[in-house]
Amino acid sequence: MLETILNYSDLSIFLGLMVIGYTCGTIAEKRHYKSIIKREKELVKLMVVNAEGRFAEGAVRTSFLVNGSTVVSNDYFKRLLAILRNIFGGRVKAYESLIDRARREAILRMKEEARSKGAHMIVNLRLETSTIGRSANKKKQIGSIETLAYGTAVVMNRP
Amino acid sequence: MILTNVGSVPGKKIVEHFGIVQGSTVRAKHIGRDMMAGLKNLVGGELKGYTELLQDSRQEAMDRMAEQARQLGGNAVINIRFATSSVTQGAAELFAYGTAVRVE
Numbered sequence: 001m002l003e004t005i006l007n008y009s010d011l012s013i014f015l016g017l018m019v020i021g022y023t024c025g026t027i028a029e030k031r032h033y034k035s036i037i038k039r040e041k042e043l044v045k046l047m048v049v050n051a052e053g054r055f056a057e058g059a060v061r062t063s064f065l066v067n068g069s070t071v072v073s074n075d076y077f078k079r080l081l082a083i084l085r086n087i088f089g090g091r092v093k094a095y096e097s098l099i100d101r102a103r104r105e106a107i108l109r110m111k112e113e114a115r116s117k118g119a120h121m122i123v124n125l126r127l128e129t130s131t132i133g134r135s136a137n138k139k140k141q142i143g144s145i146e147t148l149a150y151g152t153a154v155v156m157n158r159p
Numbered sequence: 160m161i162l163t164n165v166g167s168v169p170g171k172k173i174v175e176h177f178g179i180v181q182g183s184t185v186r187a188k189h190i191g192r193d194m195m196a197g198l199k200n201l202v203g204g205e206l207k208g209y210t211e212l213l214q215d216s217r218q219e220a221m222d223r224m225a226e227q228a229r230q231l232g233g234n235a236v237i238n239i240r241f242a243t244s245s246v247t248q249g250a251a252e253l254f255a256y257g258t259a260v261r262v263e
Contacts, residue, residue, distance in 0.1 A: 020201060021203065024201075025204070032204070058170065060170030063170070069213055069214060071206045075204075078203065105205075144206055146213060148243070
């Protein structure tokens with residue numbers, strides 16, 4: 001057993017990384033989705049719109065900028081899947097869920113910041129995505145992805 | 160200093176415009192953090208070090224923008240937009256711009 005592993009050390013390292021990536025990645029994703037859904041339910045009362053609000057004079061006490069961001073990266077296994085997907089084309093599911101997760105997390109963080117400062121609603125939400133990190137400039141690899149959500153939190157005089 | 164990303168300051172009247180103000184910063188994390196991020200790339204998930212770094216730098220870019228607006232004599236920045244770009248490997252540029260105004 002050990003001999004075969006040593007004989008094919010390259011292959012076994014590769015397989016090991018794949019297994020680690022798959023198990024850790026899947027567990028982390030499930031856990032993350034659970035916490036996202038739970039927090040989204042808690043924060044559903046805090047309104048977020050992506051239009052500029054028009055307010056009557058004297059209705060607004062203060063307004064300030066809030067933002068939330070996340071940097072995420074995919075696991076080894078899913079990255080491999082995505083590379084394979086590049087050959088045949090089609091939906092890259094591995095990355096769809098990753099970006100979805102990151103964006104929802106960013107919005108949640110923004111909402112949490114707004115709530116802790118006592119805001120009643122958030123207007124003019126903007127979302128942005130960019131790639132950063134070591135492999136950001138290489139075409140082939142998708143490096144770490146940053147998602148940013150920002151908007152103007154408004155505190156009303158009369159809630 | 161009031162910062163908003165809508166075209167006006169909600170509930171307040173704009174009395175004077177001062178034009179575009181901007182702030183930017185280019186930052187990199189030290190090698191240890193980069194290596195940790197590399198390891199984290201195996202299992203996927205959030206890279207906390209980078210999130211922290213970007214939040215700090217974005218704050219700094221916003222501070223610089225606000226400082227510029229203050230020097231012009233404004234007390235608010237409206238219509239703020241953010242942009243991120245990677246200039247070299249391992250470094251990110253955070254950029255914030257908006258319109259400096261004076262409100263009542």
